[in-house]
Amino acid sequence: MYVPTFDDVRNAQERIQPHIHRTPILTSSFINKLAGAELFFKCENFQKAGAFKVRGASNAVFGLDEEKAKLGVATHSSGNHALSLSYAAGRRGIPVTVVMPRTAPEAKKEAVRGYGGTIVECEPSTSSREAVFAEVVAKSGAEFVHPYNDHRVISGQATCSLELTEQVEGLNAVVAPIGGGGMVSGTCLTLSSIAPDVEIIAAEPKNADDAYRSFKAGHIIADDAPQTVADGLKVPLKDLTWHFVSNHVTDILTATEEEIIEAMRLIWQRMKIVMEPSSAVPLATILKNKEAFAGKRVGVIITGGNVDLNKLPWLPKA
Amino acid sequence: MYVPTFDDVRNAQERIQPHIHRTPILTSSFINKLAGAELFFKCENFQKAGAFKVRGASNAVFGLDEEKAKLGVATHSSGNHALSLSYAAGRRGIPVTVVMPRTAPEAKKEAVRGYGGTIVECEPSTSSREAVFAEVVAKSGAEFVHPYNDHRVISGQATCSLELTEQVEGLNAVVAPIGGGGMVSGTCLTLSSIAPDVEIIAAEPKNADDAYRSFKAGHIIADDAPQTVADGLKVPLKDLTWHFVSNHVTDILTATEEEIIEAMRLIWQRMKIVMEPSSAVPLATILKNKEAFAGKRVGVIITGGNVDLNKLPWLPKA
Numbered sequence: 191m192y193v194p195t196f197d198d199v200r201n202a203q204e205r206i207q208p209h210i211h212r213t214p215i216l217t218s219s220f221i222n223k224l225a226g227a228e229l230f231f232k233c234e235n236f237q238k239a240g241a242f243k244v245r246g247a248s249n250a251v252f253g254l255d256e257e258k259a260k261l262g263v264a265t266h267s268s269g270n271h272a273l274s275l276s277y278a279a280g281r282r283g284i285p286v287t288v289v290m291p292r293t294a295p296e297a298k299k300e301a302v303r304g305y306g307g308t309i310v311e312c313e314p315s316t317s318s319r320e321a322v323f324a325e326v327v328a329k330s331g332a333e334f335v336h337p338y339n340d341h342r343v344i345s346g347q348a349t350c351s352l353e354l355t356e357q358v359e360g361l362n363a364v365v366a367p368i369g370g371g372g373m374v375s376g377t378c379l380t381l382s383s384i385a386p387d388v389e390i391i392a393a394e395p396k397n398a399d400d401a402y403r404s405f406k407a408g409h410i411i412a413d414d415a416p417q418t419v420a421d422g423l424k425v426p427l428k429d430l431t432w433h434f435v436s437n438h439v440t441d442i443l444t445a446t447e448e449e450i451i452e453a454m455r456l457i458w459q460r461m462k463i464v465m466e467p468s469s470a471v472p473l474a475t476i477l478k479n480k481e482a483f484a485g486k487r488v489g490v491i492i493t494g495g496n497v498d499l500n501k502l503p504w505l506p507k508a
Numbered sequence: 509m510y511v512p513t514f515d516d517v518r519n520a521q522e523r524i525q526p527h528i529h530r531t532p533i534l535t536s537s538f539i540n541k542l543a544g545a546e547l548f549f550k551c552e553n554f555q556k557a558g559a560f561k562v563r564g565a566s567n568a569v570f571g572l573d574e575e576k577a578k579l580g581v582a583t584h585s586s587g588n589h590a591l592s593l594s595y596a597a598g599r600r601g602i603p604v605t606v607v608m609p610r611t612a613p614e615a616k617k618e619a620v621r622g623y624g625g626t627i628v629e630c631e632p633s634t635s636s637r638e639a640v641f642a643e644v645v646a647k648s649g650a651e652f653v654h655p656y657n658d659h660r661v662i663s664g665q666a667t668c669s670l671e672l673t674e675q676v677e678g679l680n681a682v683v684a685p686i687g688g689g690g691m692v693s694g695t696c697l698t699l700s701s702i703a704p705d706v707e708i709i710a711a712e713p714k715n716a717d718d719a720y721r722s723f724k725a726g727h728i729i730a731d732d733a734p735q736t737v738a739d740g741l742k743v744p745l746k747d748l749t750w751h752f753v754s755n756h757v758t759d760i761l762t763a764t765e766e767e768i769i770e771a772m773r774l775i776w777q778r779m780k781i782v783m784e785p786s787s788a789v790p791l792a793t794i795l796k797n798k799e800a801f802a803g804k805r806v807g808v809i810i811t812g813g814n815v816d817l818n819k820l821p822w823l824p825k826a
Contacts, residue, residue, distance in 0.1 A: 216554070236780055459817060462554055462558065464777075464781060499822065502820075
């Protein structure tokens with residue numbers, strides 16, 4: 191297991207800079223008053239392909255040597271990593287194959303195809319996915335880019351908090367949502383290197399609190415198919431992300447489904463931005479634990495904005 | 509009728525600068541490709557109180573002398589001007605009264621009260637509104653700040669395109685929605701003074717095309733209660749806004765309800781911002797008249813973001 195260093199982050203930043211946005215920081219005086227803290231929202235919903243995942247995907251794709259690159263890249267994902275890898279491969283002009291359950295939403299499949307990705311469908315089970323994926327890689331020789339348990343991906347995600355520290359001075363804490371731990375690991379990698387006094391808080395849905403329980407237990411606990419509105423956060427930690435989480439995270443806080451939806455709606459209403467339920471988990475945990483953040487300057491990662499505008503979680507089910 | 513000059517705009521910019529945001533410009537490579545033009549969206553949905561109207565309201569409120577200011581300000585509006593005037597008066601710490609039909613949405617009333625405004629209800633008719641408003645002003649001596657037909661308000665709105673020209677070089681055109689004409693008049697005032705070669709396009713719902721018909725006829729035509737999803741654009745031109753529209757607007761383009769809703773959804777989906785139906789009319793007209801904008805650098809005013817998240821126009825009626 192190769193553990194990336196801050197040099198890898200600097201290299202990633204240089205490598206991906208032509209392909210991504212330096213996303214803005216937004217603030218809301220209303221939400222600051224409500225929270226009793228100064229919150230700085232890092233808006234990766236405005237990122238290329240609509241999510242921070244394009245940082246890691248671009249770092250992996252543009253870091254391949256010519257020979258490797260010709261064979262293309264592959265992954266399994268039905269979410270933002272699939273979109274992001276397709277975007278990055280499209281920019282480099284190399285093939286990309288995404289293994290997706292045949293039951294995945296048609297809109298997600300269309301979006302991957304829109305970026306030039308090829309979809310290979312599997313049954314909605316881990317065994318089918320693994321079998322189909324192995325076949326894809328065996329046939330094509332494509333490079334596997336894991337959605338989060340990959341040092342190239344983590345180094346790419348780490349550029350997000352590097353930008354954040356350049357954009358906001360004197361941060362006391364950074365709060366990021368945690369699923370598989372790619373964003374949180376990148377945050378740990380950057381902050382432990384250049385701003386070791388900044389607290390790193392991971393925010394997780396109570397309904398999918400495997401990282402929280404892992405953190406308390408001291409070893410990885412993986413859940414089978416948790417159910418939460420924050421659909422980007424259902425996946426478990428893996429060895430490399432666990433390394434960062436267990437060594438550098440200050441605390442993990444959780445929020446209920448209702449708290450997540452309320453925080454999401456508050457951000458839409460007051461900050462006028464479209465973002466995903468997963469991205470609302472940090473604010474939900476901050477509003478629930480005000481004493482922990484009182485008076486602090488807090489970076490909050492808005493991880494993405496790819497949401498089905500016909501199915502907003504505060505509306506009656508269509 | 510006093511016609512404001514560019515000196516008034518410079519004074520307004522200095523006066524209101526501590527109370528408003530310098531809003532960002534966003535772009536979308538997807539929408540640019542679709543339009544065949546380079547679009548620069550001036551995001552007044554991120555403005556204080558959620559709309560550009562806070563510029564004009566702040567200029568009026570902070571331009572009052574001490575004696576006048578003590579008596580407060582008043583207006584009639586059930587929209588963004590009511591919110592904006594309440595915000596500005598609250599910042600200055602002076603009373604503000606808003607006359608609103610008793611049938612106005614409770615959420616709007618709450619928002620005005622949230623900014624410290626006092627609401628006086630009238631019946632939902634022009635005669636009742638005028639009678640009630642006259643009484644309010646007679647009793648309080650409050651200064652009337654009209655939503656758009658007021659030189660202080662127009663000078664304030666004019667600061668929006670002043671910022672736009674500072675933020676984007678080499679614009680060929682600016683497209684702004686038109687209702688009563690406050691934003692468009694401000695755009696005319698600024699651009700005719702400092703960038704007279706930039707085309708000024710007003711965008712209007714076909715269902716409320718009184719400005720379009722006025723422009724073609726050469727005199728003001730006012731409609732009685734037009735129906736459109738772009739609820740900020742139902743009001744007619746008045747003498748001062750007609751002065752600017754008739755003298756400086758290059759053209760007025762219209763869009764259907766379906767085209768407005770489609771453009772709104774496209775902006776939410778691709779640009780990840782929450783904005784009002786009224787703000788989607790410019791993009792709707794651009795996509796409908798691509799040949800007129802082909803290859804040009806076009807400023808697009810996103811006028812506001814105060815929208816009922818339970819009643820998005822592409823969803824089935826709740």
